[in-house]
C-alpha cells in the first residue's frame with residue numbers, strides 16, 4: 670500500500686472499522702469524561718473523519734474536535750451528521766506534533782488506524798505531551814500483525830512475514846513500530862502512571878466485502894513484493910488465489926487489530 674492513503678480505501682474500510690471497534694472501553698472513557706464540557710478532542714491522522722463519525726455519537730457531552738492530517742484532499746471530505754458538533758481541520762504533519770498540540774488544548778488524544786505507522790521516538794513525544802496535560806488517550810484499530818485465513822494456503826506464512834516486515838519501514842515518522850505499536854504505547858503510558866486497557870478490534874472479511882477484500886489482498890501483494898522482490902510472481906499468484914477464495918466465499922480472513930484506552934492516574 671502506498672504511504673499516501675486513498676479516500677476510496679478509507680471509505681471501504683470505514684464500515685468494517687466501525688463494526689470492529691471495541692465498545693467495552695467506552696464506560697471507562699465516559700466516567701473519565703464526566704464534567705469535561707466541552708470535551709476537547711485531538712484526532713491525529715484523521716483522514717476523512719471516520720474516527721469522529723464513530724466516537725462522537727458514543728460520547729455524552731458537548732465536544733470540540735480538532736482533526737489533524739497532512740493530506741488536504743482527505744480533510745476536504747470530513748463530514749459529520751451530528752448537529753451542532755464543533756470541529757475543525759488542521760493540515761499539518763504529525764512530525765510537528767509538539768508545535769501545534771500546544772496551540773490546541775485537548776483532554777483526549779485519539780487516532781484510528783494510525784499507530785502502526787509511527788516510530789518509537791514519535792510515541793515517546795506523544796506520551797510526554799499527554800502526561801504533561803493529564804490527557805486521556807484512545808488509539809483504535811492498531812494492526813497487531815495477525816492475519817488468519819479460515820482455509821490454509823502454503824504461501825500464507827511467507828506473505829504474512831513479508832507484510833509484517835514491510836510494516837516496520839519508515840512511513841514518514843521514522844522506522845514504524847508496525848504490529849508492536851499498541852504494546853509499546855501501553856508500556857510507555859504505564860511507565861508514567863497511566864491505567865491502560867487493550868481490547869481486540871479485528872476485521873473479519875469475506876465475500877460480503879468484495880471491494881475491501883480485493884484492495885487488501887492487492888496491498889499485501891504489493892507490500893510483500895517490495896519487501897522480497899525475488900518472490901514477486903509467487904506473491905501475485907498467491908494474491909489471485911486468495912482473491913478468488915474470498916470472493917467465492919470459500920475462505921474468510923481475520924485481520925488482527927487492537928483498541929487501546931489509557932487514562933491518567935490523577936490521584937497520584
Ligand SMILES: C[S@@+](CC[C@H](N)C(=O)[O-])C[C@H]1O[C@@H](n2cnc3c(N)ncnc32)[C@H](O)[C@@H]1O
Pocket residue numbers: 673674679686713714715716717718719720737738739740743761762763764780781782783786840841842
Ligand atoms: C490509515 S489512515 C487512517 C485515517 C482515519 N483515521 C481513519 O480511521 O479512516 C492514516 C492517516 O494518517 C495520515 N498520516 C499519515 N502520516 C501522516 C503524517 N506524517 N502527518 C499527518 N498525517 C499523516 C494519512 O494521511 C491518513 O489519513
